[in-house]
Amino acid sequence: xxxxxxxxxxxxxxxxxxxxxxxxxxxxxxxxxxxxxxxxxxxxxxxxxxxxxxxxxxxxxxxxxxxxxxxxxxxxxxxxxxxxxxxxxxxxxxxxxxxxxxxxxxxxxxxxxxxxxxxxxxxxxxxxxxxxxxxxxxxxxxxxxxxxxxxxxxxxxxxxxxxxxxxxxxxxxxxxxxxxxxxxxxxxxxxxxxxxxxxxxxxxxxxxxxxxxxxxxxxxxxxxxxxxxxxxxxxxxxxxxxxxxxxxxxxxxxxxx
Amino acid sequence: xxxxxxxxxxxxxxxxxxxxxxxxxxxxxxxxxxxxxxxxxxxxxxxxxxxxxxxxxxxxxxxxxxxxxxxxxxxxxxxxxxxxxxxxxxxxxxxxxxxxxxxxxxxxxxxxxxxxxxxxxxxxxxxxxxxxxxxxxxxxxxxxxxxxxxxxxxxxxxxxxxxxxxxxxxxxxxxxxxxxxxxxxxxxxxxxxxxxxxxxxxxxxxxxxxxxxxxxxxxxxxxxxxxxxxxxxxxxxxxxxxxxxxxxxxxxxxxxxxxxxxxxxxxxxxxxxxxxxxxxxxxxxxxxxxxxxxxxxxxxxxxxxxxxxxxxxxxxxxxxxxxxxxxxxxxxxx
Ligand SMILES: Cc1cc2nc3c(=O)[nH]c(=O)nc-3n(C[C@H](O)[C@H](O)[C@H](O)COP(=O)(O)OP(=O)(O)OC[C@H]3O[C@@H](n4cnc5c(N)ncnc54)[C@H](O)[C@@H]3O)c2cc1C
Numbered sequence: 001x002x003x004x005x006x007x008x009x010x011x012x013x014x015x016x017x018x019x020x021x022x023x024x025x026x027x028x029x030x031x032x033x034x035x036x037x038x039x040x041x042x043x044x045x046x047x048x049x050x051x052x053x054x055x056x057x058x059x060x061x062x063x064x065x066x067x068x069x070x071x072x073x074x075x076x077x078x079x080x081x082x083x084x085x086x087x088x089x090x091x092x093x094x095x096x097x098x099x100x101x102x103x104x105x106x107x108x109x110x111x112x113x114x115x116x117x118x119x120x121x122x123x124x125x126x127x128x129x130x131x132x133x134x135x136x137x138x139x140x141x142x143x144x145x146x147x148x149x150x151x152x153x154x155x156x157x158x159x160x161x162x163x164x165x166x167x168x169x170x171x172x173x174x175x176x177x178x179x180x181x182x183x184x185x186x187x188x189x190x191x192x193x194x195x196x197x198x199x200x201x202x203x204x205x206x207x208x209x210x211x212x213x214x215x216x217x218x219x220x221x222x223x224x225x226x227x228x229x230x231x232x233x234x235x236x237x238x239x240x241x242x243x244x245x246x247x248x249x250x251x252x253x254x255x256x257x
Numbered sequence: 258x259x260x261x262x263x264x265x266x267x268x269x270x271x272x273x274x275x276x277x278x279x280x281x282x283x284x285x286x287x288x289x290x291x292x293x294x295x296x297x298x299x300x301x302x303x304x305x306x307x308x309x310x311x312x313x314x315x316x317x318x319x320x321x322x323x324x325x326x327x328x329x330x331x332x333x334x335x336x337x338x339x340x341x342x343x344x345x346x347x348x349x350x351x352x353x354x355x356x357x358x359x360x361x362x363x364x365x366x367x368x369x370x371x372x373x374x375x376x377x378x379x380x381x382x383x384x385x386x387x388x389x390x391x392x393x394x395x396x397x398x399x400x401x402x403x404x405x406x407x408x409x410x411x412x413x414x415x416x417x418x419x420x421x422x423x424x425x426x427x428x429x430x431x432x433x434x435x436x437x438x439x440x441x442x443x444x445x446x447x448x449x450x451x452x453x454x455x456x457x458x459x460x461x462x463x464x465x466x467x468x469x470x471x472x473x474x475x476x477x478x479x480x481x482x483x484x485x486x487x488x489x490x491x492x493x494x495x496x497x498x499x500x501x502x503x504x505x506x507x508x509x510x511x512x513x514x515x516x517x518x519x520x521x522x523x524x525x526x527x528x529x530x531x532x533x534x535x536x537x538x539x540x541x542x543x544x545x546x547x548x549x550x551x552x553x554x555x556x557x558x559x560x561x562x563x564x565x566x567x568x569x570x571x572x573x574x575x576x577x578x579x580x581x582x583x584x585x586x587x588x589x590x591x
C-alpha cells in the first residue's frame with residue numbers, strides 16, 4: 001500500500017494575453033484565468049494510478065492562497081482522496097520556501113500516522129519555472145529524487161520511474177519513500193466525471209498555515225518582452241502562392257536542385 | 258572563476274552547452290576577465306576527446322575539470338552535483354552555470370541545494386554584475402513559458418544559473434586557448450548514487466534529437482484537422498530534408514507522438530527555416546520556435562499570432578497550399 005502525495009500549483013491560464021500588475025510583481029490573470037499545468041495534471045493521474053494499484057490513498061496539496069481551493073477541488077474530482085491547502089502569501093515565497101512548507105506537512109502527516117511513500121510534483125511550475133521545488137523538498141526530507149519522469153509505478157519497496165534521457169529512454173529505481181518530478185507526455189490526464197465532481201465538493205479540505213519565515217524568490221520585477229512590430233511579408237493566398245513559396249525556399253538555399 | 262557544466266555526445270560538446278560557454282565567457286568578461294572553467298563528466302581511464310578539448314579551447318576555457326569515477330558511468334544528478342560542488346569549492350567559483358536542458362536544470366537544482374544558495378533557471382541575460390566580489394548578480398530569465406521576463410537577484414556567495422536554450426549563439430573567443438585538464442573524482446556518499454539510471458533503452462531513431470538539430474522544420478497544428486491530415490506536411494519535410502514539429506494540441510489529441518512537440522513543454526528548435534502550418538502561435542508554442550531564423554506561416558487566419566510574428570506568410574487552407582508547394586518542388590526538380 002502506497003500513500004501518495006501530489007503537489008500542485010494554481011497558475012495563470014495559458015491562452016490569451018498575459019498582463020502584469022502595476023508594480024510588476026505578479027501576473028494579472030484577469031483575461032486568462034487560473035488553471036493547473038500539464039505536468040501537474042499528469043502527476044495527479046500518476047498519483048491516482050499508484051494509489052489505485054497499491055490500495056493506498058492519493059492526497060493533493062498546494063501551497064497558495066485560499067483561491068487555490070479551486071485547483072484542489074479539480075484534483076479531487078480527478079480521483080484524489082484528500083486535499084491540503086497550505087495557506088501562504090506565495091508572492092513572498094521562493095522555491096526554498098515552498099519546499100520547506102511542503103516538507104512541514106509531510107512530517108506532520110507522518111507524525112499523525114500517514115507516511116507518503118511517494119511524493120509527486122510537476123517538473124517545473126508553468127509560471128515561475130524554477131525547476132527546484134522537487135529537489136529542494138527531497139533534500140529537506142532526506143529522500144532520493146528524480147526529475148523529468150513520464151511514468152512511474154511502485155513495485156514492492158521500489159519506485160520504478162521512466163523518463164527520456166539524452167541517449168534514450170531511462171529507468172530509475174528508487175527505494176520508497178522517494179520524490180518524483182513529473183513531466184507531461186507519459187500519461188493522458190483523465191477528464192473529471194460528474195460523479196467525481198460531486199464527490200469532490202463534499203471532501204473536507206485540511207487547511208494549515210505555512211509556519212516559515214520565507215527567504216524569498218529574488219524577484220526584482222517582471223516585464224513583458226517587447227512586442228516586435230509585425231514585419232510579415234504575405235506571399236499570397238491559397239495554392240496560387242506555391243511558386244512564390246518555392247522561390248523563397250530556393251533563395252534560402254533550402255532546395256537542392 | 259566561472260564554472261560551466263558541459264554535456265557531450267559522440268560529436269563533442271552539445272550546441273546548448275557551447276551556448277552556455279559563450280554566455281559564461283560574456284559574464285566572465287563583464288566581471289573583469291575572470292577565468293572560464295568547464296566541468297565535464299568523462300569515462301574512467303580515458304582522456305577528454307580531442308574534439309571536446311578543441312571546442313572548449315575555441316570557447317576560451319582555461320581549465321577543464323574532468324570527472325572520472327567508476328561510480329559515474331551511470332547518470333545520477335546528485336553525483337554530478339557533488340562534482341560541481343567540489344569544483345566550486347576547490348577552484349573558488351563565483352558562478353556555476355549550465356545549459357537549461359533537463360539534465361542541466363536537474364543537476365543545478367541539486368548543486369544550489371547542496372551549496373544552500375539560490376538558483377535562476379532559464380536565464381537570457383545579465384543586467385548587473387556588481388563592481389565588488391560579493392555584489393549581487395542581477396539576471397533576466399524567462400518565466401510563464403517565455404511570455405514574461407523576470408529580473409532576479411542572485412545575492413549569494415555562489416550564483417547558480419541555467420541558460421535558456423538559444424539565449425545566445427555559440428561564438429568563438431577572440432583568442433583560442435589550450436585548456437589544462439584536471440582529472441578528479443568527486444567526494445560522494447552512497448546516498449548520491451541511489452537515484453541513478455539503472456537501464457537505458459534503445460533511442461527511438463527519430464526522437465526529438467532530429468528535431469532540435471534540423472535545418473528545416475515543417476510544423477503543423479490543429480489546422481491539420483486529424484491524424485490523417487499530416488501526409489502533405491510530412492512529404493514537404495522529406496522534400497526539404499527536414500523534420501516534423503507539432504503543437505501541443507496535436508500531441509494531446511494523439512495525432513502525432515510527443516517527441517515531435519515544439520514549445521515550452523516540448524523541444525526548443527532553432528532551424529534556419531520553420532514552416533508553421535495551421536499553428537496559432539500560442540506563447541507556449543512560440544517559446545519553442547522563436548529562435549528559428551526564418552518563419553513561414555501557413556494559416557487561414559491573417560491575424561493569428563504566428564502570422565503576425567512570421568517573416569513570411571501564405572493565407573489559406575494548408576490542405577490546399579502544402580500539396581501545391583510539394584507539386585511545385587517536384588515540378589522544378591525534374
Ligand atoms: C503549461 C502549458 C504548456 C504548454 N506547452 C505547449 C507546448 O510545448 N507546445 C505547444 O504547441 N503548445 C503548448 N501549450 C498549448 C498552447 O497554449 C496552445 O493551446 C497550442 O499551442 C495551440 O495549438 P495549435 O496552434 O495547434 O491550435 P490552435 O490554437 O487551435 O490553432 C490552430 C490554428 O490553425 C489555423 N487553421 C485552422 N484550420 C486551418 C487550415 N485548414 N489551414 C490553415 N490553418 C488552419 C487556425 O487559424 C489557428 O491559427 C501549452 C499550454 C500550457 C498551459
